[in-house]
Amino acid sequence: MSRWLDHLRAVDGVAENTLTAYQRDLAGFLAFLTGHFGESLGQRPLERLTISDMRAWMAHERGRGVAARSLARELSAVKNFAGWMAERDGFDATAILAARAPKYRRKLPRPLAEDAAKAVLETVELQSEEPWIAARDVAVVTLLYGCGLRISEALGLEADCLPLGESLRIRGKGGKERIVPVLPAAREAVSRYVALSPWPAEAGTPLFRGKRGGRLNARLVTRVMERSRMQLGLPASATPHALRHSFATHLLAAGGDLRAIQELLGHASLSTTQAYTAVDAERLMEVYEMAHPRMG
Incomplete structure (x- = not known):
């Protein structure tokens, strides 16, 4: 073994x-x-x-x-x-x-609606009175939603990646690397955080830090999301990982190519990414049910 x-x-x-x-x-x-x-x-x-x-x-x-x-x-x-x-x-x-594996129904990703995702980004900034911590939390969630990163990938970034360019090299599950484009909003959010942070962004040090200077713990990001979703009245499924789901779903809804989205997410199998097509179809049916004129 x-x-x-x-x-x-x-x-x-x-x-x-x-x-x-x-x-x-x-x-x-x-x-x-x-x-x-x-x-x-x-x-x-x-x-x-x-x-x-x-x-x-x-x-x-x-x-x-x-x-x-x-x-x-x-x-x-x-x-x-x-x-x-x-x-x-x-x-x-x-x-x-x-031997055949038992059949089971895959859980569909639970993304946020586009307006809810934007509201989360705005509300996260209000959760801390410390300007640098508020900027840090905004930078993290902007990378999750804007680049489709896993929370572990965002918090694993080193200061060596600064200044952020138009793309970012990410080391994902199993050490697999991928290149993701970085939107101007994400670059601006990270730059603002770095400018306000009391910790120097030196090579070999964590990009995102906690209050005492160590690497930021994922639990703190989860708590910030919890407080934000409660203020906005969003469901418990509005977690940091839901922002990654939202990134994929919103790209797909805007006409994104499934293969390209697979590469951006770092999925080893296309079947994993295809779950987002089911989410898209489910949402389409909800809209249809609400909007279609019923025959009396």
């Missing part, structure tokens, strides 16, 4: 959080098989696995309350491990790879 995880880390650039989840998922699968076969596991018991054995494991997982989405992730980890063993040892992984 450790060699497989090392392979994922070194060759595929899988993020540490994903590796931890994969390790837990595979350990659970192997523990089930030990009880299922009544013997300690080596390669031989794995080789004689059948579709029935895989179904027995999935039934066991559902029986202990594992949701369909989580089980699909567990199966993905098991299949990845089996595929790696097949390439490395000539292991016959047919039964494992043929």
Whole structure:
């Protein structure tokens, strides 16, 4: 297992959080098989696995309350491990790879309406009496909405990126890099924050800092969003991550190309980005239902 995880880390650039989840998922699968076969596991018991054995494991997982989405992730980890063993040892992984993941309904992203997103940007500035902290929070949320960044990506920026140009190199999940365009509003927001900040923007230091000068904690940005959405009467789904959803949805509504949006978001798979087309269609139907003249 450790060699497989090392392979994922070194060759595929899988993020540490994903590796931890994969390790837990595979350990659970192997523990089930030990009880299922009544013997300690080596390669031989794995080789004689059948579709029935895989179904027995999935039934066991559902029986202990594992949701369909989580089980699909567990199966993905098991299949990845089996595929790696097949390439490395000539292991016959047919039964494992043929197992079908349970169907589940993907949760749709919950973006803000365009006017609500703009209102959030304006309201965030009112949450702190310290001018530099208010400017900092505005700069962060402007990058989330204006560039489609994850909160971890925005807070992971170093002062080396200054002064911001027309594009920004982002290191995303699994260490994958992408280039995102930076709108003038985002450049201005960051410049204002840097000018007001009491901390020097030196190379190798965090761009966004907390009160004591350390790297800004994501929880503080979440709290600012909470206060802002309560003042605006927005739902609990109006989180920092919802600004990234809003970036994608509003681009798509304006005629943006799905492939281009995929690259801007840093999604490994186009199917992840396609969730925004469902959001767009859902909103279109809501407008249709409200506006279409009903036949009496």
